Amino acid sequence: MVIQYKDKQYFTSKDLALSVIGGRWKIAIIWCLLHETPLRLSEIQKKLPDANQRMLIRQLRELEEDKIITRYVYPVVPPKVEYKLSEVGLLLEPVVTSICNFGDQFMQTIEQEADSTLVD
Amino acid sequence: MVIQYKDKQYFTSKDLALSVIGGRWKIAIIWCLLHETPLRLSEIQKKLPDANQRMLIRQLRELEEDKIITRYVYPVVPPKVEYKLSEVGLLLEPVVTSICNFGDQFMQTIEQEADSTLVD
DNA sequence: TGCAATACTGACTCTTTTGTCACTATGAAC
């Protein structure tokens, strides 16, 4: 089975999934939008202060292209644009949740190790 | 909260998780080891023919460093080395599963779209 | 002697991703 998507070939649906969520800030953006929605660019920036604006916009554009998020532009000045997860985007909730859970568990094992190193 | 791990700082456990699973072949390797274990390098190579050996070894080394997999070397010639998921590595099962599920669902939406494009 | 099998390393290049900087547009308020 070969999946053709956006000029690339993917051999498993898993690889396809990774191409969608694989970007420095994408999981973080989706996480934000799962917790509060809709969000404006300026609000996402506040929640992810380490990502610069240019980078965030790029990731948002890619997510939009993949139809993970929707973008609604209000015809006002100064501009107002709202981002929210699409129906397909909401399907990523289990992915984000399981990553968070693993992160917590992994962190605990690191801390335990640090503790036992101190004890030695 | 700041997590120090391997000379880097992570601001959330989610970022830490991503640093562990974020490598071109890591999810694929973990997927293989969830389905069949233990596996030798040569067996993993057969299952992931698009990854070259050097690359696989690098990813395996990193996973080993993060204690996601264990590596057992048999003292024989020619060499025999077995890889399997550690206890911590097994915690990644929900992550891999949810990514696969999302991949399948995402693929369906793409296919539906392709169908409707044909209909138009 | 020379080759086979397996796992692995070093040094390098190439590509992709990420980050930075300066810049644009709009209309209202002062």
Add this chain to the structure above:
DNA sequence: GTTCATAGTGACAAAAGAGTCAGTATTGCA
């Protein structure tokens, strides 16, 4: 007419990641 706020783009530099190629070690066997 200058300034503000918001969202955005273009062009480039830097860094990280991925991929390639040639080479190592071991021991048994023909």
